[in-house]
Amino acid sequence: MHRLSHLLPFLTWLPRQTPRSVRQDLLVGLSGAILALPQSIAYALIAGLPAEYGLYAAIVPVIIACLWGSSWHLICGPTAAISIVLYASVSPLAVSGSSDYISLILLLTFLAGAFQLVLGLVRFGALVNFVSHSVVLGFTLGAAVVIALGQLPNLLGIELASQATALKTLQDLLSHAGEIDLPALTLGLATLLLGLLLKLWRPRWPSLLISLLLVSLVAWLLPQWFGQVARVPAFSGQPPPLSPLPLLDFELILRLLPSAVAVGMLGLVTSLSIARSLASRSEQMIDANQEIRAQGLSNMVGSVFSGYLSSGSFTRSGLSYDAGARSPLAGVFSALWVALFAVTGAGLIAHLPIPAMAGSILLICWGLIDVRGIRALFRVSRAEFLVMALTAMATLLLELQTAIYAGVLASLFFYLKRTSQPRVLQSREGETDVLRVGGSIFFGAAHYLQVRLQRCQGPHVLIDARQVNFIDYSGVDMLHREARRLMRNGGSLTLQRARPQVVEELQKLEGAQACPIRFED
Template identity: 40%
Template sequence: MSLSLDNCPSCKLWLYRVFPFLRWWPMVNKDSNKADIIAGITGAMIVLPQGVAFATIAGMPPEYGLYAAMVPAIIAALFGSSWHLVSGPTTAISIAVFAAMSPFADPGSPQFVSMVLTLTFLTGVFQLALGLARMGVLVNFISHTVVIGFTAGAALLIAASQVKSFFGIAIERGAHFHVVLEQLIMQFDHLNPYVTTVGAVTLATGILARKFIPKVPYMIVAMVVGSIVAFLINLEFGVELTKIKTVGALPAHLPPLSLPDFSYATIHKVVFPALVVTMLALTEAVSISRAIATKSEQRIDGNQEFVGQGLANLIGSFFSGYASAGSFNRSGVNYASGAQTPLATVYAAIFLVLILLLVAPLASYLPNAAMAGILFLVAWSLIDFHHIRSIGKTSKAETVVLWVTLIGTLVDLEKGIFFGILLSLTLYLYRVSRPSLIPEVPAKEEGAYHLMDAHGHHECPQFRIVRINGSIFFGAVDYVQNGLTQIDEANPDQKSVMIIASGINFIDVAGAEMLAQEARRRRKLGGGLYFYRCKDSIYKFLRKSDKLDDIGAGAFFPAMSNWIKPIYSTLNPEICRNCKYRIFPECQTYLPDGEPRTTDA
């Protein structure tokens, strides 16, 4: 008897986790193949100039940007969960790689390349480990504001790194952002007009091409025009005078096999940068795949995406690919081009190899100034002006997070994103450690069990009703306890308090102890602490932690129960006798001791 996977759901689930491409493989047919091939050709055309540009940003030889878009892209497509995410070299990862590795070796040198491959390998190991440990939820702790701030900072660093190539001035490679600005101002009278002309024409061409011929890859158009302008200028004035340098011919072959440096000294240097690249790459991949999934109506598995990205970087490090991640531009184009399955990414990598074999020698005509102009365009497009303005208008706290991340990135890219994450989490913890305590009173409609905000209404002089929205955990205990204590400090007659607990989702041991302590304190005052609409999970936790004896099992009232009558009977009749408010129905007919009301207070 043959075993069918349909009869063994657990076997099927296990197989899908190990080979996730089996989920979408049945979708492949003649029509989907045609759509994927068209999308693949488009993707290959786009990644050609981007790969060269991003490798330049990373301090790697230009061809390594193309290598990173071949094997790693295929692995990520086959073992990830998104049908449209395209992985490969990206701007943020490239600038992170350059910032992390340039202090240890000269960019572009064999030692630098070897260290970057080691960083890529470790990044893959970390990503794969997080995926296998089902830790995909970690990226949720990196706020969108931090990503926007980091990306804007990285964009400015990209632009700064290309200032010398765009204007033809001498600036030390890897110089800090403020140093680049200082040198640009100091050497402004010594700009190379020929180099600057090539860069400016390339920049203008890219802007116009993107606006007026959006269906044609604007980077390729800008590269071609910039190369032609540089060729004509050199033809007219001579290379000795113009000093227009070119990228140089690219090797026309498949990605060569490579071996990362596994020496202790190298691993010790790149471990921390690898952690930075790991979280940055995973954030990019998951956020991009989720953004596209909202359009394609596909469910994304964050853990599987971690595994796919991890395998892509781990295996890619042995095929000359430096750290890769999900690319928003290429993924968006992939979806817009009609890609049906991840085979579109596989086809894009194959077509990229064919294109590289054909056009590699032409890179010798590509001026560095033209590449700088293109990277200025890339940097500008990375800055999310819309969301930056929106954050500035809506939240002061988020604005602080944004600028701390952005400025921190300009000072030290590795630590900038961590400062942003730390500040963002600190503000989050501050907010959740201050759950709202809202005074309420019974709704006016007769017989209703509903409550409403006490603002503008009279409260009972002896009894406070307060709604707590938020969790009562160790970080919030002091705030909640102070809020409850201030009730009887402001009005000593309000010795009894009832907490509307429907908004309390979580209580830890410290929170349970605080509630028990508050209940004991109020009993000593002659009052009590009560709970209305407490969740079963909260009640069970209080019972397991042995706090019900302190609070009292009779202090809990379920929804739609008559909590007014038993609590009203505990109040002071003499205070009630002279009360003018009478907010409870019982107040209108009798006093807490059962004495009928005979006169109006």
């Protein structure tokens, strides 16, 4: 039974559902679907895909992630940040919206899902911790600006070719500023302003959906003014169709692999951050590796059912928690409600003006910027704030997948800089210099500690090592050399209160009898 529940984790909670909890989850799922409909369509357009692919990404991947995940409230689906990374990765290879472009997006989704699944199977969930929260904040801030700039041509009624970076998009937009279409701009601004007012007045209402419907109704009732404004392309209502992956071209896979790894990591970090945040409020234990496996499986299976890459959604997961979801069934019901709309309401989508969709996307971009988180980061850690700012700048100046790597490298740089200079408190007791080391002795910190040892005036040196968690070969070799130097000058090197594993590593080099370092409890 344990092995079966490991393969089918939903068996641990599904039998415990009651008619009352199922009814509650059904209503929560309906609320989530109402929120997901305009978002999913908008995200598909950001990714350069036809509108229906946003709905497909909110069906099968969501069901798989909910059934195989560990969180009660995490709801997955297409997101703005991942959509823009996918667009930036694939648009140089094919024309957006074409069949080749769709195939490449689905192949990239499959590769990212396979990468996520492998991380989960080898229980390597801690890898996502290398993408710090400051990197996510900076990337989200930069991605919001990139998305907004990319939607300004649709808002203004200007047809422009897509650009690889935000700077080039801005330059192209400024050079065509005289081509603004006033009816399109009117619809776009009306959607944006109405959505903002609804958010302030009734935060719990589906402001995106209401503003889109009202503006689309006005455009339909006044064809003499808005009849020429571009609409979302129509599609035939159907369940998510099977989309066999293209022949696995090794060269093509190598070209897509860096983007797949970057966007896969971004999706995992986002999903786990949301899951942990909600779990702390609901007092639930999260299995990070199970969650990673669920994300990978959902993207691999979802790509076969025309769903492009999905990850945890801040808004939909928060709604699931606030609305009182009793189990992951709320997410499953949400996906089924979206599927029902995809089959029965496809004709209505064709009446949505593209400038209105652009206005709703700008509203989403505004919601992506975590002002409170950025302020808190500035107060708590200036180094982490600098990482956030560098990541945001890289997002604006570089391709987005490159910006993620730049942010990770910046985080690692500041981490190594901080750990390479452990806190050392020095005092003098008679002829003995006492050093209290507040960090591990590894290759990055060995030279710094060696300099501090050589500055000691007395012949005897005592290191208070109670806070030294581990020591590597570089640290062992350095301490042995310093101990011999002190012995040649008639002194000694003593480690006090060292952990057993640290003592063991120090004695391995020459054996316990020949070790030049003394140990005290």
